[in-house]
Amino acid sequence: MSATKAARVGEDVWKTRIDKVNAELVTLTYGSIVAQLCRDFEGDYLEVNKQLEKMGYNIGLRLIEDFLAKTNMGKCANFRETAETIAKVGFKVFLNITPTVTNWTTDNKQFSLIFEENPLADFVELPDDGRAQNELWYSNMLCGVLRGALEMVQMQVDAHFVGDILRGNEVTEMRVTLVRIIDDELPPGED
Amino acid sequence: MTIYSFYIFDRHCECIYVKQWHQRDRSFRPTSSASTVDSPVTLSSDQRSSTSSKLQNDVHPTGRGGRLSVQDDAKLVFGVVFSLRNMVRKLSGPDDSFISYRTGSYKLHYYETATNLKFVLLTDVKMNNLKVVLHQIYVNLYVEFVTKNPLSPIEHPGGEGVAVELFEMGLDSFIVNLRPHPPLRRIQTNLVLNREQYRIDIKVS
Numbered sequence: 001m002s003a004t005k006a007a008r009v010g011e012d013v014w015k016t017r018i019d020k021v022n023a024e025l026v027t028l029t030y031g032s033i034v035a036q037l038c039r040d041f042e043g044d045y046l047e048v049n050k051q052l053e054k055m056g057y058n059i060g061l062r063l064i065e066d067f068l069a070k071t072n073m074g075k076c077a078n079f080r081e082t083a084e085t086i087a088k089v090g091f092k093v094f095l096n097i098t099p100t101v102t103n104w105t106t107d108n109k110q111f112s113l114i115f116e117e118n119p120l121a122d123f124v125e126l127p128d129d130g131r132a133q134n135e136l137w138y139s140n141m142l143c144g145v146l147r148g149a150l151e152m153v154q155m156q157v158d159a160h161f162v163g164d165i166l167r168g169n170e171v172t173e174m175r176v177t178l179v180r181i182i183d184d185e186l187p188p189g190e191d
Numbered sequence: 192m193t194i195y196s197f198y199i200f201d202r203h204c205e206c207i208y209v210k211q212w213h214q215r216d217r218s219f220r221p222t223s224s225a226s227t228v229d230s231p232v233t234l235s236s237d238q239r240s241s242t243s244s245k246l247q248n249d250v251h252p253t254g255r256g257g258r259l260s261v262q263d264d265a266k267l268v269f270g271v272v273f274s275l276r277n278m279v280r281k282l283s284g285p286d287d288s289f290i291s292y293r294t295g296s297y298k299l300h301y302y303e304t305a306t307n308l309k310f311v312l313l314t315d316v317k318m319n320n321l322k323v324v325l326h327q328i329y330v331n332l333y334v335e336f337v338t339k340n341p342l343s344p345i346e347h348p349g350g351e352g353v354a355v356e357l358f359e360m361g362l363d364s365f366i367v368n369l370r371p372h373p374p375l376r377r378i379q380t381n382l383v384l385n386r387e388q389y390r391i392d393i394k395v396s
Contacts, residue, residue: 061345065338068305069330075286075305152202152306184307187204187273 006084009071010092017070018093027122034138038127045135052137056144064149067093075153079178080104082155083111086146086176095119099174112162115139115172126166133168137161146176154182194366195297195313198268199333199353202307206265207347208354210362268311272301290322302326308333324369332361 034052041047067073071089076082083101091097097119103112120139126132137143143159150157156179163169199208259267279289291300293316300312302325310325336358337343343352 058345062338064306065304065334069334072326072330073305077286154307185203187269 003084003088006088007098009073010089010098013071013089013093014096023119024122027119030120030141031124043129043131045132049135049137049140052140053144053147056141057148059141060145060148061152063094063145064152067149079108082150083176087113090149109178111176113174113176115174118172121166121172124166138164138166139172143174151182154184156180156182192318193315194369195315197313197362197366198265198311200269200272200309200311201347203346204269204273205348206262206269207350209261209265211261212366268299268313271299272309272311276301276303291320300325302329304329328362328365332358332365336361
């Protein structure tokens with residue numbers, strides 16, 4: 001499926017089949033989750049990253065079913081197509097943003113998503129304690145969502161942020177790497 | 192037009208949901224060996240948990256007149272579907288999948304999602320293709336009432352969390368509404384003449 005077709009599908013599904021909620025409600029809810037985690041782990045931001053990723057992972061495991069049901073998409077032929085679908089259909093449908101897919105490696109197994117806008121991070125300032133700027137990946141839940149969702153469609157990926165405007169980087173960038181294609185499980189032997 | 196039973200298998204090849212409507216009579220498993228149902232039965236006859244097997248000779252298990260347990264049925268259905276699907280993929284590429292097959296006495300409809308959930312419906316042979324119906328069950332019932340149910344686990348070992356009330360009720364009414372329409376269909380045409388309303392019923396059989 002070409003990028004333009006993906007964009008059209010995303011737009012179409014977003015317009016016709018999605019229940020919308022107020023964007024600020026999402027922003028504030030997400031913000032309070034992160035803030036609470038920071039309090040719970042007493043400023044251990046590496047642990048906060050890990051927890052956010054785990055929450056996202058559990059969301060992704062279920063979200064993929066909703067995604068498939070709403071978009072009626074079939075299997076992607078290759079990882080490039082998967083990337084376009086994630087950016088132009090997935091993010092469009094659930095967050096109404098379309099990150100840019102770029103920086104492919106030559107083996108077509110790694111790409112970057114550049115987020116020009118990120119509704120999770122609106123109105124956000126990282127804690128000014130000298131560490132959050134270097135340790136906390138504020139939107140890390142998104143990495144987990146991708147990992148969980150792709151795992152359910154037989155792709156084991158590694159996703160992590162490499163830049164965040166909140167930290168003062170140029171762009172918010174997520175790096176996604178295809179680790180392996182998960183084989184179909186075989187039924188247990190009859191003996 | 193009869194619906195016999197419905198199965199869901201998860202990506203771990205486990206049957207997570209079974210529903211049977213019409214108890215299949217013996218004619219569903221004809222004693223002739225022509226039906227494809229017979230051969231898997233024979234293959235697994237040694238480990239089925241049949242209660243009546245001691246009465247029967249082992250040469251021709253379908254001749255025993257007893258019925259396999261629901262679990263054994265599900266295993267056999269999965270075996271057929273799994274092998275057929277893999278065969279189809281080998282023959283015509285990984286994107287292809289079979290839609291249904293029929294024997295002399297039943298028809299099996301199949302739908303698989305990208306997440307490897309397999310939906311199977313057994314009906315009588317006259318049924319039209321029901322892939323759309325299975326897709327509807329997935330979209331409107333499974334995703335809505337099972338996947339989105341926060342109390343239901345993500346994986347469903349032993350069918351845990353699938354047979355929730357809303358899902359079962361939805362499925363039941365959905366399947367009941369699949370039954371053929373009454374033979375007479377009424378098309379209503381309303382004519383408005385001189386501010387009075389006349390109704391003309393055209394009956395289409």
